Amino acid sequence: MPSKDSALKTIRELLDSATWEDIEERVRFLGGLDKGLADIKAGRVVAHEDVQESLKRWLANQEAFSRRSEIQSLMMD
Numbered sequence: 001m002p003s004k005d006s007a008l009k010t011i012r013e014l015l016d017s018a019t020w021e022d023i024e025e026r027v028r029f030l031g032g033l034d035k036g037l038a039d040i041k042a043g044r045v046v047a048h049e050d051v052q053e054s055l056k057r058w059l060a061n062q063e064a065f066s067r068r069s070e071i072q073s074l075m076m077d
Contacts, residue, residue: 006030 001009007027014022039045 003031003034006034 010026010030011018011023014026018026
């Protein structure tokens with residue numbers, strides 16, 4: 001279904017009391033889902049294990065940076 005048709009269908013399904021913010025939030029949410037599903041279909045994904053490993057390395061770097069900053073701060077006092 002084209003994006004415009006999908007947006008109109010979404011708006012029609014909302015409560016009559018929906019605000020502009022409600023409409024925008026719902027359309028953006030569903031648009032994000034569509035984009036994510038297209039990414040999956042196209043193979044643009046990262047394995048869960050790879051994300052975990054990347055996060056571990058990033059956290060270790062952040063911890064090391066924080067410790068260096070603390071040491072530098074103590075040396076300046």
